[in-house]
Amino acid sequence: MTTATTTTASPASPVSETTAPASPEAEIATARERIDALDAEIIALVRERMAVSATVQEARIAGGGRRVHLSREMEILTRFRTELGGHGTTLAMTLLELSRGRV
Numbered sequence: 001m002t003t004a005t006t007t008t009a010s011p012a013s014p015v016s017e018t019t020a021p022a023s024p025e026a027e028i029a030t031a032r033e034r035i036d037a038l039d040a041e042i043i044a045l046v047r048e049r050m051a052v053s054a055t056v057q058e059a060r061i062a063g064g065g066r067r068v069h070l071s072r073e074m075e076i077l078t079r080f081r082t083e084l085g086g087h088g089t090t091l092a093m094t095l096l097e098l099s100r101g102r103v
């Protein structure tokens with residue numbers, strides 16, 4: 001006969017209770033490693049975005065259209081502003097300039 005095992009939910013905690021508190025220096029070093037990893041991912045994503053954007057632009061130009069599509073850019077600017085505020089607009093403008101050059 002099998003007996004049911006009961007599990008006790010542990011309280012949500014971002015830090016293990018068995019781990020001693022890290023020194024400020026160790027905490028900073030760990031956080032900076034994560035920042036460096038995130039930055040590497042962001043840079044790879046920006047490069048991928050530039051390549052995908054170039055595909056769209058080349059297809060449109062091959063079809064007789066223009067490189068720039070302003071209403072689509074407005075959608076992107078609005079999304080970034082909605083999510084991130086004024087700096088989101090700045091970030092989106094930089095991404096657009098990286099992706100299609102200066103207009």
Ligand SMILES: C=C(O[C@@H]1C=C(C(=O)O)C=C[C@H]1O)C(=O)O
Nearest residue numbers: 053056067068069072073099100
């Ligand atoms: C990639 C496109 O072409 C251009 C580049 C854009 C972008 O990088 O997001 C957006 C609009 C266009 O100016 C598109 O129309 O989707």
